[in-house]
Amino acid sequence: MTTISNYKCLVCDNPMDKNETTCPVCGNEGRKIITLINEGVQVLDMCAGGMKSPRYSGKHKFAFEFLSGKNLFIKENRYVDKARTIDRIEDLYVEKVTDPLNGEQLHYKNEPLSKHQKSSTRKKKH
Secondary structure, X not given: OEEEEEEEEOOOOOEEXXXXXXXXXOOOOOEEEEEEEEOOOOOOOEEEEEEEOOOOOHHHOEEEEEEEEEEEXXXXXXXXXXXXXXXXXXXXXXXXXXXXXXXXXEEEEEEXXXXXXXXXXXXXXX
């Protein structure tokens, strides 16, 4: 965030110094403070969806799932582009994570869904 303040005489609109109490041109003691605040906003989006199938029910009720968009990369505390496809019919898991600034591929996985382990289940429990 950027803040810029300007001081002007209330009567003659003459620019004044921050510490001046009276206008050097007209002698008036009133002054106005003009403050400009510049704030940035970043919009992040994520799209996800799936295709249901009567073959699948319960927790894994989608035959096909996808997601694509910005995602928080916890290790580096920044946003990355993430695309993931889960296809239960074709037994496929594909995940690609890229750096939106330079296009560098940070993570890529293409494997049978039956062999895929979530990172949370790979961690050893103490």
